[in-house]
Structures are given as structure tokens and as C-alpha cells.
Amino acid sequence: MTISARKLTALGLLGAVLVGCGGAADTAAPGRPAKPSAIRSTSPAAIASPPPSTVTSPNPSPSVGASSAGSPSAAPGPATVREAPPTLAPGPGGVTPVFTRGAHGAEKVVALTFDADMTADQGPRAAGGERFDNPQLIATLRRLGVEATVFMTGRWAEEYPDQARSLGNDPRFEIANHSYSHYSFASPCYGLPTVARNDMAADVRRAFAAFRKAGARNVVPYFRFPGGCYDDDALRALAPTRVTAVQWDVVSGDAFATDGDAVAQQVLDGVKPGSLVVMHCTRSAAPVTEQAIRRIVPELRAKGYRFVKVSELMSRRTPAG
Numbered sequence: 001m002t003i004s005a006r007k008l009t010a011l012g013l014l015g016a017v018l019v020g021c022g023g024a025a026d027t028a029a030p031g032r033p034a035k036p037s038a039i040r041s042t043s044p045a046a047i048a049s050p051p052p053s054t055v056t057s058p059n060p061s062p063s064v065g066a067s068s069a070g071s072p073s074a075a076p077g078p079a080t081v082r083e084a085p086p087t088l089a090p091g092p093g094g095v096t097p098v099f100t101r102g103a104h105g106a107e108k109v110v111a112l113t114f115d116a117d118m119t120a121d122q123g124p125r126a127a128g129g130e131r132f133d134n135p136q137l138i139a140t141l142r143r144l145g146v147e148a149t150v151f152m153t154g155r156w157a158e159e160y161p162d163q164a165r166s167l168g169n170d171p172r173f174e175i176a177n178h179s180y181s182h183y184s185f186a187s188p189c190y191g192l193p194t195v196a197r198n199d200m201a202a203d204v205r206r207a208f209a210a211f212r213k214a215g216a217r218n219v220v221p222y223f224r225f226p227g228g229c230y231d232d233d234a235l236r237a238l239a240p241t242r243v244t245a246v247q248w249d250v251v252s253g254d255a256f257a258t259d260g261d262a263v264a265q266q267v268l269d270g271v272k273p274g275s276l277v278v279m280h281c282t283r284s285a286a287p288v289t290e291q292a293i294r295r296i297v298p299e300l301r302a303k304g305y306r307f308v309k310v311s312e313l314m315s316r317r318t319p320a321g
Contacts (some may be wrong), residue, residue, distance in 0.1 A: 001003070008321065009227065013020040021074040028268045036158075041253055054183060054281060058127065063273055064085050068210050075113075080105075085174075085220045085221065085222075085311040085314075086185045086242045086311060086313070086314045087221055087222075087242070087243075087244045087314075090239065091235070093236070094239050094244060094248075095232070095235040095236050095239055096235040096236075096238040096239050096244070096245050097235075097243075097244050097245065098229040098230075098235070098244075098246075098247060099222075099245065099246050099247070099276075099310075099314055100243045100246075100247045100248060100249050100276065101248075101274050101275055101276045101316070102251040102273075102274030102276065102313040102316050103273075103274050103316050104272075104273070104274055105273060105274065105275075105316070106273060107273055107305065107307045107316070108273050108304045108306060109273065109274060109306050109307075109312070109313060109316065110144060110149045110271050110273075110274075110275045110276075110277065110300060110305050110306075110307060110308070111148075111149060111150075111151045111275070111276045111277065111307070111308055111309060111310050111312075111313040112146065112277050112279060112293075112296075113148065113150070113151060113176075113246070113276065113277060113278055113279065113310060114137070114148060114149075114150050114151070114222075114279050114280060114281035114283065114305060115150075115151045115152055115178055115224065115278065115279070115280050115281060115282075116132070116133070116151065116152040116153060116156045116178065116281040116291075117132065117153060117156065117178065117182055117226075117280065117281075117282050117285065118132045118153050118155040118156040118159055118182060118282070119153075119181060119182040119183065119192075119193075119220075120155050120180065120181035120182065120183070122155070122156075123159070126159050130284050131282075131283040131284055132156060132159065132160075132282045132283070132284060132285075133156075133159075133160050133281070133282065133283065134280075134283045134286070134289065135161055135163065136162075136290050136292065137168065137253070137289055137293065138281070140290050140293055140295065141172070141296060142170070142172060144293070144294075144298075145172070146172070146293075146297055146306050146307045147172050147173070147308055147309050147312075148172070148173055148307065148309065149165055149173070149174050149175075149176055149177050149220070149222070149246075149279060149309045149310040149311070150173055150179040151171070151176045151177070151222075151224040151246070152164065152167075152175050152176070152177070152178055152207070152209075152211065153178045153179055153181070153182045153226075153276075154179070154180035154181075154206050154207030154209070154210035154211070155178060155180060155181060155182065155209060155210075156178075156211075156268040157207070157210040157213075157214045157216070157282050158210050158214075160213070161213070161214040164210075164211060164214035164215075165214050165215040165216055166214050167216065168214065168215065168216020168217050168218050168219060169215070169216065169217050170213060170218070171218070171219065172217060173309070174218045174219070174220045174309050174310070174311060175211055175216050175218060175219045175220070176220050176222035176223065176224065176246065176310065177204055177207045177208060177209055177211075177221075177222065177223045177224070177243065177286060178202045178207070178211065178223070178224050178226065179195070179203050179204060179223075179225075180204070180207040181193075181195065181203055181208040181224045183195045183203070183226060184224065184225075184226055184227055184229050184232050185200055185225050185231075185234040186225075186229040186230050186231060186234050187229075187232070188226040188229075189229035190227050190229075192226060192227055192229075195231055197237050198237075199236075200234060200237040200238055201238060201240050201241050203236060204238060204241045204243065205241065217261060220310070220311055220315075221241075221242060221243050221244065222243060222244050222245075222246045222310060222311075223241070223243040223244070223245050223246065224245070224246050224247070225247075228244065228248075230245065235261075244314070246276070246310055247276075247278075248276045248277060248278040249270075249272075249275055249276055250267060250270035250271055250275045250276065250277040250278070251266070251270070251276055251278060252266060252267050252278060252279040252280075252289075252292070254279050254280050254286040254288065255264045255280055255285055255286055256286070257286065257288050258287070258288060259288065259296070260288035260289075260290075260291030260294075261291075261292070261295065262286060263289065263291075263292035263304070264291075264292040264293075264295040264296045264299075265296075267292070267296050268295075268296060268299055268300065271305070273302060273305075274313065274316070276310065276313060279292075279293075281286060316321040
């Protein structure tokens with residue numbers, strides 16, 4: 001399948017260039033996703049860029065022969081079973097596959113994803129007091145018991161290593177790659193600088209290295225294009241990294257929003273079984289996301305929805321779905 005740069009689309013919700021946010025929450029998924037024919041489970045050791053994943057099985061097997069807790073005679077064994085996260089098979093010609101939503105089945109599951117954006121040149125703004133993190137949002141997700149995937153830039157992990165480590169060692173969350181620099185992988189893309197094609201794979205690997213340096217463990221081989229912008233060249237350039245590109249089917253509209261209820265309503269109106277929602281984890285660019293979450297979570301649960309990470313959503317996707 002050919003994915004043309006001419007297929008890049010922009011949301012009408014975006015009235016300004018998203019600097020520091022990149023527009024991921026305010027665009028429809030540009031380009032047509034590749035349609036891989038199968039799901040694969042890739043061993044972390046076989047992935048060129050990401051550090052080893054420690055995704056935890058939801059049903060770990062108990063250690064055989066273990067006696068009561070604390071007993072000296074208890075047989076040693078792992079407390080959990082670690083499984084490699086699912087990935088999609090490459091598209092035609094080995095290009096990077098693209099995942100946009102889960103299976104269109106009857107099970108009410110939804111994946112909330114949060115982009116932790118920070119461009120490579122925004123250090124001075126952070127030093128001046130601008131906040132690209134959102135600890136209150138993360139605290140609310142924890143308090144509500146929500147599982148989620150955070151698409152993090154390497155620059156964000158370097159600016160907030162303690163938070164990256166905390167997220168990356170909390171079983172509620174998994175960290176995915178949102179590039180190192182948050183520069184665009186296709187042009188035009190909301191005024192973002194563009195990564196040279198020959199540097200794209202290195203940019204992704206640099207982000208994974210930043211997660212590893214911060215001490216994050218629950219890292220998955222998924223990648224989200226800054227601004228959601230990609231084309232054939234970008235998909236080919238990232239093929240050596242063996243990531244699965246992850247887009248979305250529900251736009252929250254939280255970037256630069258000032259009305260949390262409006263953001264919540266947009267998500268509630270858009271979610272269907274298997275949906276993948278894009279939101280942000282940056283206070284300066286998405287100040288009302290936490291407020292929206294406090295409404296989104298209980299209302300979706302009242303409708304019977306369960307919150308899952310992207311890795312679980314992907315594992316439930318039928319090969320032809």
C-alpha cells in the first residue's frame with residue numbers, strides 16, 4: 001500500500017501551530033495506516049532500539065511449590081510472568097506498520113494515551129519555569145486505577161528523569177516512543193522542524209536510550225509520529241527500528257483547550273469498543289486534561305468500559321481488523 005504525503009490531513013480544531021504539543025491531539029490520523037496481515041509478538045532482544053520490556057501478564061502463574069509467604073522453605077520463583085508486548089507485522093516491502101484502534105468487537109475496552117511532548121530546543125523554556133509535565137494528571141490516573149500508555153519524547157525523559165522512571169516502573173503504565181526531538185517526520189506538519197530522513201531512525205533510538213538512562217523499565221516498541229504526520233519515506237526510514245507506529249481514532253482536543261468539560265464530551269462522544277484516544281501530559285500545552293479525565297473515567301465505566309494499555313488493545317486486534 002502506498003501512503004502518500006498528500007494524504008496528511010489536519011483537524012479543523014487546530015487554529016494555531018502546536019509548538020511543544022505538535023498537534024497530536026488535534027489532528028485526525030494523517031495518512032492511511034498500513035494494513036499488516038498479522039500480529040506478531042516480538043522478543044525485546046530482537047528489537048534494535050527499545051530497552052527490554054517488562055510488560056506484566058495480567059494472570060501471572062504462582063511459583064510451583066511455594067509455601068506461605070515469608071517461609072524459609074518457600075521455593076524461589078518470579079512473582080510475575082513477563083511477556084513481550086505484541087507488535088504488528090511489517091507492511092508491504094517491510095515498512096513500519098501502523099495501528100489506529102483495536103478490534104471492532106463487542107468488548108468495551110478503550111486505551112487512553114498521553115503524549116509527553118517536549119521539543120529538543122525547549123530547555124530554556126523549562127529552565128524559565130514552563131512546565132511540560134503534569135504530575136496531577138498522573139496522580140489522578142493512579143487514584144482512579146486507570147491503565148494508560150504514555151508516548152514520551154526523549155527530551156521529556158531527560159528533563160523529568162524521576163517522573164520517567166516512576167511512570168516506567170509503575171505496572172499501570174507503559175512508556176512508548178514519541179521521538180527524541182518532537183520534530184516532524186513529514187512536512188508540512190504544523191510548523192514543526194523536520195527530521196532529515198537519514199536521521200529518523202537515530203532520533204527514535206536516541207529516545208529509547210533516554211528512557212533507559214532514566215531507569216524506565218516498562219517500555220514498549222511503539223512509536224507515535226509528532227503531530228501525527230508521516231508518509232511513505234518515514235515508514236521506510238523507521239523500518240530498521242522495528243517499532244509499530246500507533247495513531248488513534250478518537251481526538252480529545254485537549255491541546256490548548258480551556259474547557260475540561262468540552263474535552264471530556266468530545267472523548268465520550270467518540271469512544272467505541274476498541275477505541276484509542278489521544279490526549280496530552282503537558283501542563284503548559286494541555287492545562288485541562290486532568291479535569292477532563294475526572295469526568296471521562298467514571299462516565300465510561302458507567303457505560304461498561306474497561307481501560308487498557310495499547311499493548312493489550314493491540315493483542316485483541318483481529319489480523320484483518
